[in-house]
Structures are given as structure tokens and as C-alpha cells.
Amino acid sequence: GQNIDQPTEMTATEGAIVQINCTYQTSGFNGLFWYQQHAGEAPTFLSYNVLDGLEEKGRFSSFLSRSKGYSYLLLKELQMKDSASYLCAVRDQPRPGAGSYQLTFGKGTKLSVIP
Amino acid sequence: DSGVTQTPKHLITATGQRVTLRCSPRSGDLSVYWYQQSLDQGLQFLIQYYNGEERAKGNILERFSAQQFPDLHSELNLSSLELGDSALYFCASSEGDGLAGFYEQYFGPGTRLTVT
Numbered sequence: 001g002q003n004i005d006q007p008t009e010m011t012a013t014e015g016a017i018v019q020i021n022c023t024y025q026t027s028g029f030n031g032l033f034w035y036q037q038h039a040g041e042a043p044t045f046l047s048y049n050v051l052d053g054l055e056e057k058g059r060f061s062s063f064l065s066r067s068k069g070y071s072y073l074l075l076k077e078l079q080m081k082d083s084a085s086y087l088c089a090v091r092d093q094p095r096p097g098a099g100s101y102q103l104t105f106g107k108g109t110k111l112s113v114i115p
Numbered sequence: 116d117s118g119v120t121q122t123p124k125h126l127i128t129a130t131g132q133r134v135t136l137r138c139s140p141r142s143g144d145l146s147v148y149w150y151q152q153s154l155d156q157g158l159q160f161l162i163q164y165y166n167g168e169e170r171a172k173g174n175i176l177e178r179f180s181a182q183q184f185p186d187l188h189s190e191l192n193l194s195s196l197e198l199g200d201s202a203l204y205f206c207a208s209s210e211g212d213g214l215a216g217f218y219e220q221y222f223g224p225g226t227r228l229t230v231t
Binding site: 025029041042043045048087089101102103104105106108 | 117119156157158159162163170171173176201219220223224225
């Protein structure tokens with residue numbers, strides 16, 4: 001089984017930097033994903049980490065430490081359109097007989113960006 | 116627009132009924148995944164098909180079943196519906212089979228199911 005924890009809600013100011021943390025416990029780890037989801041819409045892919053370190057992609061960066069079971073998503077120069085839920089998801093080995101790798105999502109962090 | 120289509124967009128039905136949700140993957144994608152998203156449980160993986168075959172199973176109830184057809188579209192069948200089945204159901208697709216390497220899942224717009 002696995003356990004994924006992330007804060008339920010966060011608030012940050014337009015133009016600022018915010019860090020959303022995600023901790024996980026799992027066996028057979030095979031990658032960590034971050035998705036953005038606006039209310040009532042489909043999740044969209046932001047980043048993927050499988051090795052330790054920082055992956056940078058424009059205003060968004062994601063960090064992974066496998067030994068600590070920890071990741072964060074860093075959003076810089078926040079814009080009002082960044083108000084959304086951010087989902088941390090772990091890919092790991094499935095339960096016996098359940099087939100191939102699958103993604104398990106955390107419950108998401110709802111980020112509100114205020115002027 | 117991810118290229119994944121889902122129908123219908125909204126569905127309202129009564130307890131005990133059966134419904135079918137439909138998904139067409141992006142052109143060229145062979146894998147289809149089904150997810151359920153409710154307010155209290157978050158996004159939960161249900162089942163994956165790859166090129167017509169079941170490849171992975173998550174927390175899918177026995178009342179639910181799915182299949183992927185030769186043209187790669189997929190259907191999720193939900194039967195003996197209960198109030199707790201009310202949720203957003205997302206379909207996603209990817210190129211690979213999810214066994215190795217990086218793969219990005221592209222999500223459809225979802226079907227909102229309301230059971231009354």
C-alpha cells in the first residue's frame with residue numbers, strides 16, 4: 001500500500017513564490033508526478049521526477065528525495081491563473097496480481113493566489 | 116484540449132440503475148485509464164486497458180466493469196448504482212503500456228455522474 005500526504009490548502013500572493021510539499025510512503029517507487037487541476041476540469045501534467053534532484057520547467061520546478069520520501073513543487077512569480085489544486089502522484093509496483101505500474105494520487109493541495 | 120474525449124458530460128440517474136461512460140483516447144495512444152474523483156477520496160485509479168487487454172486494476176468495485184474495443188475506445192459500466200457513486204469519472208490515455216519508462220497521461224474532460 002501507499003500513503004501520500006500534502007497540505008489541504010495554501011494561500012499565496014500574486015508575484016510571490018510558493019512551495020507545495022508532498023510526502024509519500026511506498027514500496028517499489030518508480031516515479032513521482034505533479035498535476036494541476038482547475039476546479040471542475042481535467043488534471044494536466046506538470047512534472048515528473050524519478051531521480052533525486054530538481055527539475056525546472058519555466059516558472060515551475062519539482063524536487064525529489066527518494067531516501068526521504070519527499071517531493072515539492074515550487075511555483076515562482078505566481079499569477080492569478082495559478083489558483084488551482086495541485087496533485088502529487090506516485091507510480092509504484094502494483095499489488096500482487098493487479099497488473100502493471102499505476103498512479104496513486106494524493107488528495108491535492110488547493111492553492112489560492114490573492115492580489 | 117488534451118485530445119481525449121468523454122461522453123456524456125453530465126449524467127443524472129437513480130439508485131439501482133446502470134450507466135455506461137464512453138472514452139476515446141488521443142490518436143495513437145494505446146492505453147486507457149479510468150479514474151474516479153470524489154470530494155472526500157480524491158482521484159482514485161480504477162482500471163487500465165492497453166490495446167484491448169486489461170493491464171492494471173486499482174480500487175474498482177465489482178459492480179463496475181470496463182472494456183476497450185478494437186478501435187481503442189473504452190467504456191466504463193457502472194451498475195446497481197448507489198448514492199456514493201456520485202463523482203467525476205475521468206478517462207486518461209497514454210502511448211505506452213505503463214510498464215517502463217516515462218509516460219504522460221492525458222486526461223479527458225470527465226463525466227459528472229449524479230446518483231439520486
